[in-house]
Amino acid sequence: MRWSWRIGTFAGIGVYMHATFLLIIGWVALAAWIQARTLDVVLGSIAFILALFLCVVLHEYGHALTARRYGIATRDITLLPIGGVARLERMPEEPHQELKVALAGPAVNVVIAALLVVWLSATGTLSSGEPLSLVSGPFLERLLLVNVFLVGFNMIPAFPMDGGRVLRALLASRTDYVRATSIAASIGQGFALVFGFVGLFFNPFLLFIALFVWIGAGQEASVTAMRHSLAGIPVAHAMMSRFSTLAPGDSLTRAVDLILAGSQHDFPVVEDGRPVGVLTRDDLVVALQQRGPAAPVRDAMRRDFPVIDSYDMLQTASDRLQSCECHTMPVLHHGQLVGLVTMDNIGEFLMIQSALGRPAGGALPGKTRAA
Numbered sequence: 001m002r003w004s005w006r007i008g009t010f011a012g013i014g015v016y017m018h019a020t021f022l023l024i025i026g027w028v029a030l031a032a033w034i035q036a037r038t039l040d041v042v043l044g045s046i047a048f049i050l051a052l053f054l055c056v057v058l059h060e061y062g063h064a065l066t067a068r069r070y071g072i073a074t075r076d077i078t079l080l081p082i083g084g085v086a087r088l089e090r091m092p093e094e095p096h097q098e099l100k101v102a103l104a105g106p107a108v109n110v111v112i113a114a115l116l117v118v119w120l121s122a123t124g125t126l127s128s129g130e131p132l133s134l135v136s137g138p139f140l141e142r143l144l145l146v147n148v149f150l151v152g153f154n155m156i157p158a159f160p161m162d163g164g165r166v167l168r169a170l171l172a173s174r175t176d177y178v179r180a181t182s183i184a185a186s187i188g189q190g191f192a193l194v195f196g197f198v199g200l201f202f203n204p205f206l207l208f209i210a211l212f213v214w215i216g217a218g219q220e221a222s223v224t225a226m227r228h229s230l231a232g233i234p235v236a237h238a239m240m241s242r243f244s245t246l247a248p249g250d251s252l253t254r255a256v257d258l259i260l261a262g263s264q265h266d267f268p269v270v271e272d273g274r275p276v277g278v279l280t281r282d283d284l285v286v287a288l289q290q291r292g293p294a295a296p297v298r299d300a301m302r303r304d305f306p307v308i309d310s311y312d313m314l315q316t317a318s319d320r321l322q323s324c325e326c327h328t329m330p331v332l333h334h335g336q337l338v339g340l341v342t343m344d345n346i347g348e349f350l351m352i353q354s355a356l357g358r359p360a361g362g363a364l365p366g367k368t369r370a371a
Contacts (some may be wrong), residue, residue, distance in 0.1 A: 003018060004016040004017065005017050010061070011064075013061070013076065014077070015057060015076070015077045016078045017079045020081050021079045021080060021081055025049065028045050029045065029046055032044075047139075051139075055112055055147055056084040058109075058112065059105040059106070059108050059109055059150065060085070061086075061108070062104035064077065064088070066100055067088050070092050070094075070101070072101075073088075074086050075088075089319070089323050093172075095169045096173075098168065098169040099165075102163075102169060103162070106155055106162055109151045110147075113147040113151070116140055120140060120144065125140070126141070157187055157191070158188030158192065158217060159213070159219075160212075160220065161213070164216075164220070168180045168181055168184040171183055181220060182225075184217075184220075185217040188214075188216070188220075191213060192209075193214075195209050196210035227315055230313065230315040232313060233314045233315075234311055235308055235316075235331055235341055236331070237314070237349065238341065239340060240342070243267075243340050244258045245267060246267045246270070246297045246301075247270065247297070248277070248298035249296055251297070252291070253293040254297070255297060256288070267279045268328075268330045268340065273336045275332075277301030277303050278328065279302070280326075283302065287300035305324075306323075306326065308320060308332070308341065310339065311333075314346055314349070317329065318343065321341070321343055322343075327343070328342050
């Protein structure tokens, strides 16, 4: 994610802090200063918000490490003002697996809260009677209260909260995955309408939550429907079969000419019919600035790039493109380059099939598999 800084790597998963996360630190510090006007209170409030987000990170690790048990990797975990985001490569579509992954995050907060209750009870400081707020009250009691809140909030049955995924997993055990997602998304958007209505009269912050839930539910339904539509469709049905290539010894000027002559942005670099690299538009621009137009393509191309076979499924291609965060992927057949596939290709294929009123798995007129 852009504008994010790595703050550490734990269990092989990078943890990042988004630049906007500093806003909540500043807001907490300002609120503490306005209320108490002492440096000790300001530092204590900042320490509390950092402890809170440590609990959020542990929550996300609950999801990530449980997903790892099912062979699903986590790209990274990013801290945002609204909480943490663990970017899993995918969510498991087996209902019992998704249920466990979804519940693992709130379970971590339950464990934290239970440990705090045990400690506070053992030290005789539980329920001290002091008022609790963001900037006042016993530190550990506030942290206990926040973890309880995190459990309750995340279990609201609405995407993108964990409760929405729990609901889908339960529904998917009785119906198909796409219908389960659609029902869960509709319920989530119903909650969004309730939050928005209540927020108009009582708490404007609920309007923000309503928007967050509404958009998240809609996106989840759209992504799931797209993945279902791509299942069982060979890459050959949607790949670009007419494209330009480069040789490792070509100059960057040749790549510039190809970009200006057409709409292709990324170019496979081919040697003896096999791709040995990919030159992206962004890498080309950087190389032009640093090396000049006479530099060879081999000095700017990416040597580590994903590929896919023409008989593989479009769903696999979509997952691989999103996982590598690349725009273009070479398509091979018997080791030879036969096409390119991009997310734009996949989207256009689905759009045309929908316009033709055909099932997604049907081939377009004149479109054949690569030989």
